[in-house]
Amino acid sequence: MRHFLWLIDYSKKEIKEIIDLAFIIKKETKARIFKPYLKNYQLAMIFEKSSTRTRVSFEVGINQLGGNGIFLSSRDIQLGRGEPIKDTARVISSMVDMVMIRTFGQERLAEFAKYSKVPVINGLTDLCHPVQLLADLMTMIEFKKFDFENPKKTTVAYIGDGNNMANSWVILASKLGFNLNIATPKGYEIDEFIKEKALEFSKESKAEIKFLHDPREAVKNADVVTTDTWVSMGQEDEKEKRIKDFQGFQVDKELMSLAKKDAIFLHCLPAYRGYEVSEDVFEEHAKEIFQEAENRLHAQKGLMVWLAKWQNR
């Protein structure tokens, strides 16, 4: 049995298998062919933080695959009142076939997985957001013809907070071997453990990952420019300070003009215009951004079907 807790556990070959499956299922879905790959599967979806895309895409996804999604907000279940995560894991996993969790610390997710009898999927933690990266990868393939065989042809620039999204880009690049320039303000760098891991994986993949503090240097020659909110869920108290510290890191027209002429712009959403991205850049690239959002549905269907193959049932 496999879990999907972070991309660290996944090889390039496995990531490609999931993406290939996602494209097959996307094509079928677009033709309104809904094959019951996961007939009667029950997916529990535990949310300790808010969500629009993750909730809708997992719930619609499992339904389209012939299964059923159960939305569990920590506000409503005993977990939110202090029932231990390991007890919650043993109970829920005795009744369902797969679990998706959005939570705070990565260790909460790991603890759940340790006690779970069924595959557990990371629906975002403070450390990483791997399902989002599957959708982003699909979008890079669609718009920029990202090639697993020639990853060096693609350069991605991530501008902003060294958060769960940034960490996930770093691991994806190090696994697949594309070039990645990360520009964060001082004091908001990538997690050290993630950096170490990336260095280790890059030895094999030959990924070139640059950790910078200058957004202008980072976007040079970029095929893909991406960013994320300056204030992630759980950081609301730091909002004022963060807005000050992130001045100069907005992806605006001028910054985009330094990337390749045909560069695309991605954003995992929700986006805060006037902060990490300007209104005009956002609207000019709405096509890519909303295809990226839709790809959450297809990517996660591919992932769930892939994970189910490993289950002894």
Ligand code: CP
């Ligand atoms: N990108 C993303 O995960 O969005 P939600 O927070 O709406 O799920």
Ligand code: NVA
């Ligand atoms: N970094 C953001 C991503 C939201 C999808 C957060 O954690 O709030």
